[in-house]
Amino acid sequence: MPARFRSTAAWLALAALCAGGLGACGGGGGESANARQVVKQTFAGQKRVDSGKLDLSLTAKLRATGLAASQVNDPIVLRMSGPFQSRGENALPAMDLVLTATGSGQDFSAGAISTGTKGYVTFQGKPYSVPPDVFAQFKQGFERQQRQDKQRSNLDLTALGINPETWLQNPKNEGDEKVGGADTTHISADVNLDALLNDLDGLFKRADKLGFSRQQLQQLPKGLTSANRRQIKDAIKKGHVDIWTGKDDKTLRRLDLAVTFVVPASLKAQAQGVEGGDLKLTLAVSDVNKKQDINPPANPRPWSELQKQFGSSTLGGLGGLGGSSGTGSSSSGSGSSSGIGSSKRTQRYLKCVQKAKTTQDVTACGSILGR
Numbered sequence: 042m043p044a045r046f047r048s049t050a051a052w053l054a055l056a057a058l059c060a061g062g063l064g065a066c067g068g069g070g071g072e073s074a075n076a077r078q079v080v081k082q083t084f085a086g087q088k089r090v091d092s093g094k095l096d097l098s099l100t101a102k103l104r105a106t107g108l109a110a111s112q113v114n115d116p117i118v119l120r121m122s123g124p125f126q127s128r129g130e131n132a133l134p135a136m137d138l139v140l141t142a143t144g145s146g147q148d149f150s151a152g153a154i155s156t157g158t159k160g161y162v163t164f165q166g167k168p169y170s171v172p173p174d175v176f177a178q179f180k181q182g183f184e185r186q187q188r189q190d191k192q193r194s195n196l197d198l199t200a201l202g203i204n205p206e207t208w209l210q211n212p213k214n215e216g217d218e219k220v221g222g223a224d225t226t227h228i229s230a231d232v233n234l235d236a237l238l239n240d241l242d243g244l245f246k247r248a249d250k251l252g253f254s255r256q257q258l259q260q261l262p263k264g265l266t267s268a269n270r271r272q273i274k275d276a277i278k279k280g281h282v283d284i285w286t287g288k289d290d291k292t293l294r295r296l297d298l299a300v301t302f303v304v305p306a307s308l309k310a311q312a313q314g315v316e317g318g319d320l321k322l323t324l325a326v327s328d329v330n331k332k333q334d335i336n337p338p339a340n341p342r343p344w345s346e347l348q349k350q351f352g353s354s355t356l357g358g359l360g361g362l363g364g365s366s367g368t369g370s371s372s373s374g375s376g377s378s379s380g381i382g383s384s385k386r387t388q389r390y391l392k393c394v395q396k397a398k399t400t401q402d403v404t405a406c407g408s409i410l411g412r
Contacts, residue, residue: 080209082286082291083284092330093327094122094123094327094333096122096324097324101117101144102320104315109315117143119140120140120141123137126333131184131188133157133184135333137335149165156335156336159337160176161337170343209233210230212229221295222328224287225294227283227285229281238274245264246263246264275307276304277300280299281298283295283297293326294326296322296323297321300319300321301318302318
């Protein structure tokens with residue numbers, strides 16, 4: 042991946058981090074006591090959402106100069122959507138989720154389907170069957186994590202130093218609206234960035250209480266330095282959030298976060314021409330707690346066919362997630378000839394793209410894959 046794309050991705054990740062913090066907890070506090078109360082009720086206590094249709098998206102409209110300008114003409118959109126259905130406490134839910142990415146002249150689509158007993162993945166619109174042992178390992182890992190999370194369920198936001206009420210300033214009750222098939226109350230507010238950064242810093246410092254593995258903890262920052270805070274505050278010029286919550290059940294139906302940012306002068310060299318932009322995060326759940334029928338895809342293709350596209354060493358490793366050497370290992374071996382060759386070509390292609398300096402260079406790299 043060229044450096045310019047890595048920097049763009051880094052900026053998206055930074056903005057998404059702030060956005061994710063707001064989306065996870067929300068809050069109120071200011072103009073309307075009614076607005077404050079509605080937000081508190083929405084994000085307090087246990088809310089059961091056993092089924093529904095998820096729609097999560099991040100849209101970036103970037104401003105850039107030079108070569109980067111031609112690569113960000115269109116908005117960059119990342120979206121995950123699809124139905125989900127609980128299968129009981131601690132059990133892997135049934136789901137049919139699709140992740141799509143569009144922008145910069147490229148389209149990508151991948152997904153995951155689980156009926157609870159069988160698994161499938163989709164790539165560029167085509168479904169593939171996941172070997173039973175690979176699916177079993179994933180299922181066991183998910184259910185084990187769910188049991189661990191339940192043991193930590195007594196941890197609340199206050200115990201982690203999170204005070205959502207301080208994050209939103211001047212909240213306003215915009216009235217009742219129909220969203221996601223439900224009657225909702227619409228709350229809007231601006232973002233208090235200082236309060237958000239204070240809680241984010243505290244959350245990093247208490248990350249050991251969140252159940253991350255030692256390896257994951259090592260990858261997280263220990264906190265926000267003064268330089269980090271200054272860069273984020275210099276970058277984010279405006280933030281606004283809208284929340285739609287069930288009028289009767291006070292369960293979140295939709296959250297929109299809009300952020301305008303600029304690249305600080307101190308980071309323009311790393312930004313490779315990106316000067317700023319507008320980001321919008323949308324989280325919506327419709328048909329809350331209405332039964333969702335998740336069915337296996339029609340005519341799924343064999344796993345080995347997907348292995349040939351990526352290299353057996355890449356996808357074959359999925360079969361060893363739980364330390365087993367069953368079907369995943371044997372299927373890896375069955376495609377070893379074409380898989381290993383494909384894996385090597387993929388590695389050469391990625392190295393070529395990383396060294397590319399122009400769009401013509403990136404196009405030329407395609408010859409390595411035989412295109």
